Amino acid sequence: TLFDAQxxxxxVNLTMFDAQxxxxxVNLTLFDAxxxxxV
Incomplete structure (x- = not known):
């Protein structure tokens, strides 16, 4: 059970990383704009 929770x-950490x-x-796109x- 502890292993499953881990x-x-x-x-969840990977999902947060994807969001990051x-x-x-998005920041790069704003920078391009x-x-x-x-110019």
């Missing part, structure tokens, strides 16, 4: 916790990755991609705006 596995679920790890999956998507957030970083700002670059184009400056």
């Amino acid at each position: 596995e679920e916790f790890t999956m 990755e998507e957030f970083n991609m 700002k670059e184009e705006f400056n």
Whole structure:
């Protein structure tokens, strides 16, 4: 049971990591838009 809980916790961490990755991609997109705006 503790092992299963560990596995679920790890999956939650991976999901949070995916969200972080998507957030970083959004930041990059906003940065690109700002670059184009400056040009």
